[in-house]
Amino acid sequence: MTENLDKLLDHEYDGIRELDNDLPNWWLWLFYLTIAWGVIYFVYYHVIEVGYLQVDEYRQEMDPNYVRVSSENPKFVGLLAEYHSPLFDPSGDMTPRKAILAGPQEAFVEASRESDTVVYVALTDEASIAGGQGIYSKNCVSCHGALGEGGIGPNLTDQYWLHGADMTSIIKSIKYGYPAKGMISWRGFLKTDQVLQVGSYVMTLKGTNPPNGKAPQGELVEE
Ligand code: HEC
Known part of the structure; x- marks a missing residue:
């Protein structure tokens, strides 16, 4: 224990004492990386809406001509624009089932x-x-x-x-x-x-x- 005395904190409970160990740098960097990654992900998919989410990818697979509606109008400016579920449809919310049924499957088949x-x-x-x-x-x-x-x-x-x-x-x-x-x-x-x-x-x-x-x-x- 003696070599760690400089890290010893000054409290003690029932003989249990605490060392002030720093987190290893590799761990910290990994942690910062996940935060940076999260920001990039959020901006890419939910703010500027360039990335296709799963629902859009599915619809695109069903219909090669499908264009993500919101990507026609990227929200570069209104960063805090109202958030909608990917299944949001201004004429009434779409359930996944409705979205699938509405998909132009025939066009997909032909293409x-x-x-x-x-x-x-x-x-x-x-x-x-x-x-x-x-x-x-x-x-x-x-x-x-x-x-x-x-x-x-x-x-x-x-x-x-x-x-x-x-x-x-x-x-x-x-x-x-x-x-x-x-x-x-x-x-x-x-x-x-x-x-x-x-x-x-x-x-x-x-x-x-x-x-x-x-x-x-x-x-x-x-x-
Ligand atoms: C829910 C009912 C249903 C199931 C289950 C189904 N089929 Fe079919 N299948 C049909 C119908 C109805 C058609 C006719 C489509 C049309 O009128 O164009 C058809 C057409 C076909 C054809 C073309 C026939 C032709 O005359 O050209 C093939 C081949 C075929 N099915 C194979 C399969 C195979 C293999 C499976 C299982 C993996 C399967 N089907 C499961 C209903 C079904």
Whole structure:
């Protein structure tokens, strides 16, 4: 203890005494850095509103033409402008659900399709097909039937397709969906390799002719 006597404070309680240790410099700098970071973050996202918050990023992903409304009118001057939630809508507050429903999903789907020029090839190995079957029975059966015979969704076993029968078209159908027609975009729920697997599984359903097949929809595709 003797070497620390100069740090010893002059109070004592039940034999417990206190040393006046300084915080290490690295710790202090880290602390100052977090404060500086906080200021920069606050200014960037909430004052001059250059940065897109999560809600805006989500909307932008849904609609590539989306522009953050407030960023058209950055608040450089009125630093203390009234704060609004990112979901604020002058015509009435938006709940996240309303915001999603109001999102121009159709435009998003079309734009994504245009920019997506990748050609997909069906996987044929057993493990992938089995994986695809598992994903199918969990997510798709309710609308396309246990055997792909159709129901709410179209028959996936016949030669008639609304959106194309090749692997690339099927992957796009699954990935982007047709939200307005009741087929959601699965890319938010399935990983890329899962989409590939379930798409490959759908490819194996063609021509299986299960009982109670739903009437053909779309165009005849001969392969
Ligand atoms: C909530 C019901 C529903 C679920 C669940 C669903 N689909 Fe669909 N699906 C539909 C509907 C409805 C359509 C037709 C869309 C249209 O009319 O354009 C469709 C269309 C499709 C098409 C295009 C068919 C064609 O004729 O071109 C494919 C492929 C497809 N779904 C695969 C899947 C897969 C794979 C899953 C599971 C990951 C799935 N669907 C889950 C309702 C559903």
